[in-house]
Amino acid sequence: MLLRNIFLKNLRDRRKALFWWSFGLVLYSLFMCAFYPTIQKSAVELEAYMENMPEAIVAAFGGADNNIASPEGYLNVEYFSMMLPLMFIIYAIGFGSGAIAGEEEAGTLDLLLANPIPRWRVLLEKFLAMVGGMAILSFMTWLGLAVGIYAYDMDIGLGQLAAATFSSALLSFSFGVIALAISCLTGKRGMSMGITTALVAGTYLLYVLAQVAEPLEKYQKLSPFYWYMTANPLANGLKLGDMTFFIGTIGIFLIIALFAFQRRDLAV
Amino acid sequence: MSAVICTEGLTKYYGKTLGVADLNLEVKKGEVFGYLGPNGAGKTTTIRTLLDFIHPTRGRATIFGLDTHRDGVKIKKQVGYLPGELELYKNIKGGEFLRHFAYLRGGVDWKYVQELAERLDFDMSKPIRSLSSGNKHKAGLIQALMHKPELLILDEPTVGLDPLMQQEFYRIANEAKKQGQTLFISSHILPEVERICDRVGFIRRGKLIKVEEVLDLKEHAFRQIEIHFANPVSKEEFENLSVVKDVRVEDSVLRFTVAGPLDAVVKTAAKFEVINIISHEPNLEDIFLTYYGGDENAAS
Ligand SMILES: Nc1ncnc2c1ncn2[C@@H]1O[C@H](COP(=O)(O)OP(=O)(O)O)[C@@H](O)[C@H]1O
Ligand SMILES: [Mg+2]
Numbered sequence: 396m397l398l399r400n401i402f403l404k405n406l407r408d409r410r411k412a413l414f415w416w417s418f419g420l421v422l423y424s425l426f427m428c429a430f431y432p433t434i435q436k437s438a439v440e441l442e443a444y445m446e447n448m449p450e451a452i453v454a455a456f457g458g459a460d461n462n463i464a465s466p467e468g469y470l471n472v473e474y475f476s477m478m479l480p481l482m483f484i485i486y487a488i489g490f491g492s493g494a495i496a497g498e499e500e501a502g503t504l505d506l507l508l509a510n511p512i513p514r515w516r517v518l519l520e521k522f523l524a525m526v527g528g529m530a531i532l533s534f535m536t537w538l539g540l541a542v543g544i545y546a547y548d549m550d551i552g553l554g555q556l557a558a559a560t561f562s563s564a565l566l567s568f569s570f571g572v573i574a575l576a577i578s579c580l581t582g583k584r585g586m587s588m589g590i591t592t593a594l595v596a597g598t599y600l601l602y603v604l605a606q607v608a609e610p611l612e613k614y615q616k617l618s619p620f621y622w623y624m625t626a627n628p629l630a631n632g633l634k635l636g637d638m639t640f641f642i643g644t645i646g647i648f649l650i651i652a653l654f655a656f657q658r659r660d661l662a663v
Numbered sequence: 664m665s666a667v668i669c670t671e672g673l674t675k676y677y678g679k680t681l682g683v684a685d686l687n688l689e690v691k692k693g694e695v696f697g698y699l700g701p702n703g704a705g706k707t708t709t710i711r712t713l714l715d716f717i718h719p720t721r722g723r724a725t726i727f728g729l730d731t732h733r734d735g736v737k738i739k740k741q742v743g744y745l746p747g748e749l750e751l752y753k754n755i756k757g758g759e760f761l762r763h764f765a766y767l768r769g770g771v772d773w774k775y776v777q778e779l780a781e782r783l784d785f786d787m788s789k790p791i792r793s794l795s796s797g798n799k800h801k802a803g804l805i806q807a808l809m810h811k812p813e814l815l816i817l818d819e820p821t822v823g824l825d826p827l828m829q830q831e832f833y834r835i836a837n838e839a840k841k842q843g844q845t846l847f848i849s850s851h852i853l854p855e856v857e858r859i860c861d862r863v864g865f866i867r868r869g870k871l872i873k874v875e876e877v878l879d880l881k882e883h884a885f886r887q888i889e890i891h892f893a894n895p896v897s898k899e900e901f902e903n904l905s906v907v908k909d910v911r912v913e914d915s916v917l918r919f920t921v922a923g924p925l926d927a928v929v930k931t932a933a934k935f936e937v938i939n940i941i942s943h944e945p946n947l948e949d950i951f952l953t954y955y956g957g958d959e960n961a962a963s
Pocket of ligand 2 (some may be wrong): 707
């Protein structure tokens with residue numbers, strides 16, 4: 396029964412959205428693979444094209460070491476460098492900013508917290524629901540890609556695919572938890588969404604510009620995108636070192652969320 | 664036996680806006696306490712502090728002798744709460760909402776939930792989205808009552824109920840009292856409080872002005888009364904009655920204010936042919952001004 400606890404209730408609330416997101420991601424992942432044979436055929440021209448691109452743009456698409464004719468290079472450039480994290484980030488920020496502030500603005504939080512459940516527990520269950528939602532979307536993406544690489548004969552390990560998808564999810568989830576923390580601090584969903592989105596744009600820009608502008612280079616490690624783009628798990632698999640930045644971010648902002656929510660006066 | 668609710672100098676400011684100030688309140692076990700005050704008096708502020716949704720600027724509160732902030736979870740096991748501005752999850756059915764909350768409380772007697780639903784004529788199979796505000800209110804009441812808590816904290820519980828359901832609510836409140844439950848009910852309607860409460864605390868502009876037994880209150884309760892006679896009457900006949908004030912006569916209509924038992928008035932009026940008697944309940948402001956006008960300065 397999906398009303399047994401807050402964790403399940405929150406996933407249940409989003410079950411329709413989860414279904415359509417899953418549907419879309421499976422399809423999109425399949426399509427990505429379906430275009431690979433065409434791209435591969437025109438690989439020579441594309442390589443030349445990429446070489447003439449400004450450095451910053453190449454960086455934005457995952458760096459110069461991606462050979463777009465190879466399956467890994469292709470997926471990195473076309474999918475993992477931009478489109479997939481973007482979709483994951485939208486989902487994560489929506490979930491994170493709404494988890495607490497959504498109920499607060501709808502006016503249902505008073506009633507929920509009149510139950511004998513501590514605030515931290517309510518928050519943790521909602522956090523876990525976010526984890527659950529991201530896990531389902533990641534799995535669906537992986538599934539779509541797995542079917543795709545099989546159907547279009549792309550030579551990538553399923554483990555590497557999983558690593559790359561997971562890495563994307565981890566990046567996006569970090570922003571989701573930042574949105575959660577801001578909504579716990581302010582009780583305002585829209586504000587949390589706005590600030591986090593600005594943060595995504597800002598840190599992305601920082602990463603891209605640091606590739607070409609020397610003075611910015613020493614700050615690039617502040618950008619989650621630097622850690623995400625440089626890991627290249629599709630080729631190398633995912634190492635713990637690549638994830639520490641994200642695990643740290645998630646941990647810190649979860650703690651901020653917990654403290655803020657525990658202390659704050661709730662809006663009516 | 665210590666008090667069920669006890670506040671010590673409880674004060675809440677929203678920035679510079681006063682919510683409540685220096686509230687010293689004691690609610691005894693088994694009583695029905697009416698918390699009476701006009702809009703903006705600080706009733707909701709008090710209640711939300713008791714439930715640890717907002718934190719006091721100064722002072723503290725205990726429920727069952729436990730600190731409302733430190734032991735909030737323990738307290739809430741034995742508290743049923745109905746918010747003043749009730750909002751429910753719109754994407755589920757009434758019954759699902761109650762089930763969800765039953766789970767969150769670690770299980771309740773579902774037969775009792777069904778019994779409550781039947782009494783309040785609440786249809787659990789309807790989506791909450793489609794419910795009228797009166798029906799949502801019923802769902803709110805049921806969730807407050809369903810675990811048979813020792814203490815019920817109800818913020819303006821009859822607002823939005825039709826008269827029939829109000830009566831049903833009064834019956835339910837009475838039963839709760841008979842079963843030994845303690846009730847803390849906020850309201851801005853004096854007759855309602857007189858009807859169901861044992862004691863009343865008057866709150867205005869964030870200050871508790873007076874706490875009084877309802878029996879005492881009734882003794883000096885005053886009403887404006889209008890008697891329509893068949894023929895013109897003279898006012899002297901009524902002016903001599905000790906309980907009567909402000910007598911005015913227009914032709915055959917007599918208007919006056921009465922404080923205390925009506926007996927003498929009725930017997931005097933009975934000498935004439937009476938067509939109609941109309942009684943106006945005083946509004947809260949009038950009561951505050953008439954009886955507690957002296958505390959006015961302290962309250963502002
Ligand atoms: N969240 C809030 N922020 C600022 N002022 C508030 C807030 N909640 C209540 N107030 C103010 O506190 C006072 C008491 O309000 P409230 O406790 O809601 O009164 P009541 O429930 O008796 O109508 C009012 O002046 C109200 O405007
Ligand atoms: Mg109120």
